[in-house]
Amino acid sequence: xxxxxxxFRVPFHELDPGGVLFHxxxxxxAHQAYEALMRELxxxxxxxxxxxxxAIPLVEAHAEYLRPLHLDDRIEIQVGTAEIGKRSxxxxxxxxxxxxxxxLVKTTHVTVERRSGEAVPLxxxxxxxxxxxxxxxS
Amino acid sequence: xxxxxxxFRVPFHELDPGGVLFHxxxxxxAHQAYEALMRELxxxxxxxxxxxxxAIPLVEAHAEYLRPLHLDDRIEIQVGTAEIGKRSxxxxxxxxxxxxxxxLVKTTHVTVERRSGEAVPLxxxxxxxxxxxxxxxS
Amino acid sequence: xxxxxxxFRVPFHELDPGGVLFHxxxxxxAHQAYEALMRELxxxxxxxxxxxxxAIPLVEAHAEYLRPLHLDDRIEIQVGTAEIGKRSxxxxxxxxxxxxxxxLVKTTHVTVERRSGEAVPLxxxxxxxxxxxxxxxS
Amino acid sequence: xxxxxxxFRVPFHELDPGGVLFHxxxxxxAHQAYEALMRELxxxxxxxxxxxxxAIPLVEAHAEYLRPLHLDDRIEIQVGTAEIGKRSxxxxxxxxxxxxxxxLVKTTHVTVERRSGEAVPLxxxxxxxxxxxxxxxS
Numbered sequence: 001x002x003x004x005x006x007x008f009r010v011p012f013h014e015l016d017p018g019g020v021l022f023h024x025x026x027x028x029x030a031h032q033a034y035e036a037l038m039r040e041l042x043x044x045x046x047x048x049x050x051x052x053x054x055a056i057p058l059v060e061a062h063a064e065y066l067r068p069l070h071l072d073d074r075i076e077i078q079v080g081t082a083e084i085g086k087r088s089x090x091x092x093x094x095x096x097x098x099x100x101x102x103x104l105v106k107t108t109h110v111t112v113e114r115r116s117g118e119a120v121p122l123x124x125x126x127x128x129x130x131x132x133x134x135x136x137x138s
Numbered sequence: 139x140x141x142x143x144x145x146f147r148v149p150f151h152e153l154d155p156g157g158v159l160f161h162x163x164x165x166x167x168a169h170q171a172y173e174a175l176m177r178e179l180x181x182x183x184x185x186x187x188x189x190x191x192x193a194i195p196l197v198e199a200h201a202e203y204l205r206p207l208h209l210d211d212r213i214e215i216q217v218g219t220a221e222i223g224k225r226s227x228x229x230x231x232x233x234x235x236x237x238x239x240x241x242l243v244k245t246t247h248v249t250v251e252r253r254s255g256e257a258v259p260l261x262x263x264x265x266x267x268x269x270x271x272x273x274x275x276s
Numbered sequence: 277x278x279x280x281x282x283x284f285r286v287p288f289h290e291l292d293p294g295g296v297l298f299h300x301x302x303x304x305x306a307h308q309a310y311e312a313l314m315r316e317l318x319x320x321x322x323x324x325x326x327x328x329x330x331a332i333p334l335v336e337a338h339a340e341y342l343r344p345l346h347l348d349d350r351i352e353i354q355v356g357t358a359e360i361g362k363r364s365x366x367x368x369x370x371x372x373x374x375x376x377x378x379x380l381v382k383t384t385h386v387t388v389e390r391r392s393g394e395a396v397p398l399x400x401x402x403x404x405x406x407x408x409x410x411x412x413x414s
Numbered sequence: 415x416x417x418x419x420x421x422f423r424v425p426f427h428e429l430d431p432g433g434v435l436f437h438x439x440x441x442x443x444a445h446q447a448y449e450a451l452m453r454e455l456x457x458x459x460x461x462x463x464x465x466x467x468x469a470i471p472l473v474e475a476h477a478e479y480l481r482p483l484h485l486d487d488r489i490e491i492q493v494g495t496a497e498i499g500k501r502s503x504x505x506x507x508x509x510x511x512x513x514x515x516x517x518l519v520k521t522t523h524v525t526v527e528r529r530s531g532e533a534v535p536l537x538x539x540x541x542x543x544x545x546x547x548x549x550x551x552s
Contacts, residue, residue, distance in 0.1 A: 012292065012449055012459055013300065013442050017187055017347070018252075019293045019463070023196045024169065027162035028427050035426055039486070045426055046485045049155055049433070058161045062200045071293070071460045072453070114156075150311055150321055150430065151304050151438065155485070157325070157431045166289050173288055177348070183288055184347045187295070209322045209431070210315070293463055294528075299472045300445065303438035325431055334437045338476045390432075 006033035144171035282309035296344035420447035434482035
């Protein structure tokens with residue numbers, strides 16, 4: 001049981017006039033961590049798009065902002081699986097700067113048939129892969 | 139009691155490879171609706187920044203995605219006040235396309251002293267102004 | 277002979293820590309003006325994407341920054357056709373704030389067959405439509 | 415004489431509906447390469463902002479798109495100094511994917527006094543530092 005780690009450095013163009021990361025950008029960073037996790041699990045989005053049957057849209061996103069992020073801050077995002085449902089899963093992302101939590105993000109994804117948009121069961125292999133990133137405490 | 143309305147059209151550069159609005163962009167559109175509401179209330183962010191004492195950072199953001207948004211969709215965002223606290227307030231944003239709800243967003247903001255970052259009481263005039271946009275049903 | 281006009285207001289999330297529009301965003305605003313122009317000409321990108329044969333990728337983009345843009349500035353973008361080639365066209369965009377030029381953008385687009393990516397002749401109807409927006413002076 | 419290298423991986427949220435990087439994003443990637451180069455030279459933007467006297471705004475930006483970038487492509491940006499003027503400098507950025515050039519970007523920056531916005535001479539130390547990244551061939 002472990003967390004998946006992804007790193008980024010706060011870039012200039014994502015700062016607001018107050019000099020801190022504009023809030024919406026935490027969702028693109030969380031998504032980049034999600035993309036990296038999916039690649040690690042053998043479910044890279046490039047392959048998912050190429051195959052074309054399945055889509056994994058987001059149905060919910062949530063962020064809690066604990067501390068502002070500043071230019072050049074080195075951030076570690078720790079991703080873990082919070083929930084695995086029959087047709088959905090929820091990931092949580094902790095943004096850390098030198099061990100201190102700055103932002104907490106959660107995203108919920110559903111598996112749908114790309115053409116129809118109808119929900120389909122979460123593939124068993126994906127569920128099993130996600131299970132490996134379920135932190136003990138949650 | 140009323141809702142504040144803000145409009146936008148889904149632009150090409152916010153679409154993902156599946157041809158639908160990338161999820162994080164709902165937060166920038168909600169923020170533009172918030173900026174317009176604040177201007178309407180006499181609390182435009184340009185003036186708030188210029189004056190310099192107060193800052194109104196986001197501490198929480200949430201989105202629920204009900205239906206995908208497509209290129210050129212004309213969206214109306216209806217903003218209402220969900221909660222008014224002593225040092226914070228929560229707004230909700232309904233994204234509508236031809237009367238149908240597509241996305242629901244909520245954001246919670248706190249009022250802080252800009253220098254210290256310490257929470258300060260919500261100015262009474264701002265609280266009163268926000269009260270005018272509290273929908274009856276919530 | 278005329279220019280096509282598109283308007284926007286400088287939003288908070290596109291400002292940099294110096295309080296001015298981050299330079300890359302002028303290209304997304306120019307693109308939104310381009311999208312609006314193409315809709316006006318009967319070549320809306322939604323239809324182009326739906327039909328699927330033709331793609332019109334950018335091959336060159338250029339911006340000259342004359343004056344910084346600030347929060348809430350109301351900007352008019354005047355779009356005109358600078359050049360029409362056999363397989364390409366160039367548009368220019370003047371960003372004006374109260375009659376004063378702030379930014380000049382140019383973009384060059386080619387027409388390609390979507391599948392192969394091979395350049396194809398600019399459709400005669402599109403060339404004719406673009407001709408209508410060629411300013412006298414250029 | 416050498417080039418400064420910066421790397422990134424094409425993320426999902428920067429793709430357009432055709433599955434290729436939306437053109438405007440090359441300017442944010444070029445800027446991140448610029449930020450990294452400036453840190454390397456001892457002129458990190460965080461310090462420049464903190465000190466507060468000098469600003470280094472962009473006055474011109476140009477991109478030439480040779481080949482489309484796709485999801486997960488690993489890109490190397492090679493930055494070099496193209497020109498050093500009395501109050502300005504121009505950098506060029508080559509975006510490479512496995513040795514093949516995909517995008518060429520150029521940006522021109524001027525040094526100004528932050529308060530007044532008046533152009534001031536390029537500090538001699540910055541000019542000398544930039545000189546070290548001037549490629550032989552240009």
